[in-house]
Amino acid sequence: MPSRDEIFEKVKTALVDALGVDDDEVSPAATMVGDLGAESIDFLDIVFRLEKAFGIKIPRGELFPEDVLSSSEFVTNGKVNAAGIAALKSRMPFADLTKFEANPSVQNFANTLTVEDMVRYVQGKLAG
Amino acid sequence: MRWFWIDRFDEFVRGRHATAVKNVSLAEEHMHDHFPGAALMPNSLIVEGMAQTAGLLVADAIDYNRRVVLAKVANAEFQFDAVPGDSIRFHASILDLKPTGSLTRVTSKVEDKVQGEAELFFAHLEPGEGVPKLFEPNELLQWLDQMHIYDIGRDEAGQPLVRPDW
Known part of the structure; x- marks a missing residue:
């Protein structure tokens, strides 16, 4: 299983690609909506990217x-x-x-x- | 008037990839003011051509059962302007397809040069999710005929696509 830091890096890549934010904006404490500007359609995009990056299945409604x-x-x-x-x-x-x-x-x-x-x-x- | 920003498909492989052509003409009205003496096709309309190419590919893959709506344009980059006389070829591939949405990648080429590229994310909405019906079936079929999808389209096994009986 990947370490917490490895997971963070992949999550960061997914968020940078999905939200068009800079690397350094994606801190652990940043809020998805308030700080990173995620809108509802972005969550669908983020789900796609996390599923691909980690090889997991995310059922609708589980993350949000x-x-x-x-x-x-x-x-x-x-x-x-x-x-x-x-x-x-x-x-x-x-x-x-x-x-x-x-x-x-x-x-x-x-x-x-x-x-x-x-x-x-x-x-x-x-x-x- | 309808919002057509591709002229026809030259290649259409169900669920995989497709190539559409758009011939840029000085006869298009928007060219007259954009810009006088130096007409060029706005890249926003090139994105629309990309979205029509990829959107039809996705809609076909889910059997036109949901509304395929362009939700996000990611990482769009353009290298040069398309001008009257250019023949733009849009090549779209499906990167990921799920019931709720799809991720596609589209390039636009003029001759052999990459003019632009973008990742387009589509949401697939069920009727009643705030989206009105986008097409009457006969109008949609008319458009698909005009695009030559059932003349040149193939399924994943290489068999010709069957024109639906709507």
Whole structure:
């Protein structure tokens, strides 16, 4: 299994190619949407590139759980409710949701995912 | 008026690659102002020609079941301008094809020189995902006929493509 640094380098290449950002912008703490400017269509592109780079399969909704965020069961008045948070945690064990829990409005979610989350996600897939 | 930026296909291999031709003419209206006395084809329209070449290749590969929408243009580079009298050849290859999207690479050549290249990413949308119906079946078929896809197209086994009965 590749080391964490090797995974980071490949994730960085995928993000540089998909988002047209510079190498040095892709730091572990950078947020996908806020810092790197990823839009929804970019996530589809990123999924393609990660699958190819690592030889993994990424089912729709696994990396970015759009179905949870648009479900009336999990969202109340524009905020992800307790059941939704539980669903996100179980679906996204690779993501640090601490900050999001403090203000769980759906709009905020876009600024939750970081580059490090991507790395952890790939680590989990390769280990799994 | 329709938005046609390729004239015909010369090669079409289902799910793999295709070559389309675009003859640049001073009769095209946009040439008259772009630029007076020094007409050239805007590279944005060359990207559209690339997208029509690759987009039809992808749409055929998924049996026209979803809307194939150009979602991203990545790494586009151009070496020189295409001008009236040039015959541009677009060559598109499918790099990756999934139900939700596809990644293609397209080059444009004038004679043997690479004029431009780009990676084009298409999203495949199901009806109802915010995209209106793009074509009536008979209009689409008319376009495919005009592009000679069923005259020169082959499937992966080398057999002629069968014209659909829409």
